[in-house]
Amino acid sequence: MKLLSIELKKILPYKTFWIIIGLYFLFLALGIIMAEYIVNAMVDDVNKRLPIPLPHAVLFYFPDIWQNLTFFASIRFVLIFPAIIVIILITNEFTNKTVRQNIVNGMSRSEFIYSKLQVVFMLALIITVILMLVMLTLGLIHSDSQSLSLMLNGFSFVIGFFIQMLTYLCFAFFVAFMLRNTGLAIALFTLYTIIIEPVIYFLLRAPFIWENTVYTYLPVNSVIRIVEYPSIPALKKLMNFQLQDQVTLLACAVPMIYAAVMIGIVYLTFNKRDL
Amino acid sequence: METILSINQLSKRYGRIQAVNKLSLEVVKGQVFGILGPNGSGKSTTLGMILDLIRPDSGSFTWFGEHPSKESRKRIGAVIETPNFFPYLSARKNLEIVAKVKDYDNSDIERVLRTTGLYDRKNDKFKTYSFGMKQRLAVASALLNNPDILILDEPTNGLDPQGIAHIRELILQVASEGITIILASHLLDEVQKICNYVAVLNKGNILFSGEVHDVLAISDCIELASADNAALKAAIEAHPAFHSIIESDGILLVVFSEDVRPGAISEYLHQKNISLSHLTERKRTLEQHFLELLKDNES
Structure with a gap:
């Protein structure tokens, strides 16, 4: 608790932290508001070509809301915000050289790493809890008694979302410790998430790989694939294959192994490095 | 006499440059120990190694007769090269973090702020401080809860004459309280005015060490x-x-x-x-x- 309270002393008065957190929830809210509109625009488009039109999708009822909102909250452009916070909080210690001061004052190097991991964990937990409360509220407003009885069916998506947050923030933690430079770390991390990895996927797919495997095992994709699709009955009907209806342990295991390896590398290098 | 710091054959190489070469020295309680040497002579590297910032290639050192650990570092007050604090936090908040790391409560913060003349500006953000004030805050954080030893690396570097005088006065005051001090400097008169023991360092080697008073009298x-x-x-x-x-x-x-x-x-x-x-x-x-x-x- 001592390490966490030191971190809170550093973070809570930090304006940039609140601005990015604010931006994140703003984007998240916009995403949630827009989600239904976007999905139904797609349905309308499809309906033009269908003899029997599909019904409009409703996203915010139990138990589908868990899957729908965690899906929209974990798309790349939204996920990147908390990662940027983690990168800034860690690289700040290097650019302000406060990491040196911490070590000199009697923090061990392992404690320093551990304190940042605690920040990662708390941030992932808090965001998950807030999102969960939003889903709970929206779900209760939109659901009838029948769907209320199924309320907890999709709860694995909340746990899946937490794993997504936690592992993705661990990737950010890794990049921050390795690069130490705020601008460089944010630029490379964003670039990798939004451009480089999708390009790798594109290059690796046809004609080399026909199945979806490699895509899933690339680090950021493995995170995003934990909640692979939103749960939209119309879509299920339209597409001729089984959509996921729960978070699987295997899907969580892949990014968790990545995260564990990255934390291990940080421990090994940071303990040997000159500061 | 109680040995505070004992360095044994410490070495560090950066590429082709031997920054510190089999350096050995001992600092005993009550000494005001000057490490004198031109820029690049290995002073900061040596201090970095004994403060766990830089990993030595070979050699060892002990603090207070014990294997160095985070606990021994909590008994040390150190001002290293540049003042390192969070720019968006006030002096007081920055010192609260230092105190927390060192396992102290906040009861000594007001005293060190007064000692260093920062009390009136304690609630202002660090980034609004002049360089002299930043340096004084670094000294204040080093003085927190009366450390057993104070380490100062070029504490007057980049300060104006008034700032230099202020910092030197502070060091002398601390020395007069019997706190052991290690002062690294490239300025002779600084070492001459403040220290009673000196090791002269060049290219990572100790050329000479002895009491300042002896060095003056030899030839x-x-x-x-x-x-x-x-x-x-x-x-x-x-x-x-x-x-x-x-x-x-x-x-x-x-x-x-x-x-x-x-x-x-x-x-x-x-x-x-x-x-x-x-x-x-x-x-x-x-x-x-x-x-x-x-x-x-x-x-």
């Missing part, structure tokens, strides 16, 4: 003149401790290889029937020593 030169300078010169050159002589304007500047007092010289020459018309002891400053030491080392 002062003596000015001599008499009616017959030729005879005087011959007599002096025959002295067992004779080192070198320079003649200028009828005055002989003589350097002895060991401490020879003017009285003894007078007596020695009197025995040889030479009466002096001029006898003065000329104290050489540590600066001349320092420059000579560096020159000797280069050649």
Whole structure:
């Protein structure tokens, strides 16, 4: 608790932290508001070509809301915000050289790493809890008694979302410790998430790989694939294959192994490095 | 005497440059220990290693007779190169973090802020401070809860004369309270004014170490003149401790290889029937020593 309270002393008065957190929830809210509109625009488009039109999708009822909102909250452009916070909080210690001061004052190097991991964990937990409360509220407003009885069916998506947050923030933690430079770390991390990895996927797919495997095992994709699709009955009907209806342990295991390896590398290098 | 710091054969290499070369030294309780050397002589690297910032290639050191650990570092107050604080936090908040890391409560913060003259600005953000104030905050954080030893790396670097005077005054005050101090500096007069023990460092090697007072006394030169300078010169050159002589304007500047007092010289020459018309002891400053030491080392 001592390490966490030191971190809170550093973070809570930090304006940039609140601005990015604010931006994140703003984007998240916009995403949630827009989600239904976007999905139904797609349905309308499809309906033009269908003899029997599909019904409009409703996203915010139990138990589908868990899957729908965690899906929209974990798309790349939204996920990147908390990662940027983690990168800034860690690289700040290097650019302000406060990491040196911490070590000199009697923090061990392992404690320093551990304190940042605690920040990662708390941030992932808090965001998950807030999102969960939003889903709970929206779900209760939109659901009838029948769907209320199924309320907890999709709860694995909340746990899946937490794993997504936690592992993705661990990737950010890794990049921050390795690069130490705020601008460089944010630029490379964003670039990798939004451009480089999708390009790798594109290059690796046809004609080399026909199945979806490699895509899933690339680090950021493995995170995003934990909640692979939103749960939209119309879509299920339209597409001729089984959509996921729960978070699987295997899907969580892949990014968790990545995260564990990255934390291990940080421990090994940071303990040997000159500061 | 209680040993505070003992360094044994510490080495660090950066590529082709041997930054610190098998350096050994010992600091005992109550000493004001100066590490004197030009820029790049290995002072900061040495301090970095004993504070766990830099990993040594070989060698070891102990703090307070124990294997170094985070607990030993909590007993050390250190000002390293630049003042490192969170720019968006006030002086007080920054010191609260320092206190928390060191496992102290906040009860000593007001005192160190007063000591360093920052009390009136304690709630202002660090980034609004002048460089002198930033440096004083670094000293304040080092002084928190009276450490067993204070380490200062170039504490007056980049300060204006008033700032330099203020910091030196502070150091002397701390020294007078009996706190052990290690001061790294490239400024001779700083070491001369503050320290009582000095190690002169160049290219990672200790060239010389000893009490500042001894360094000053070792080879002062003596000015001599008499009616017959030729005879005087011959007599002096025959002295067992004779080192070198320079003649200028009828005055002989003589350097002895060991401490020879003017009285003894007078007596020695009197025995040889030479009466002096001029006898003065000329104290050489540590600066001349320092420059000579560096020159000797280069050649």
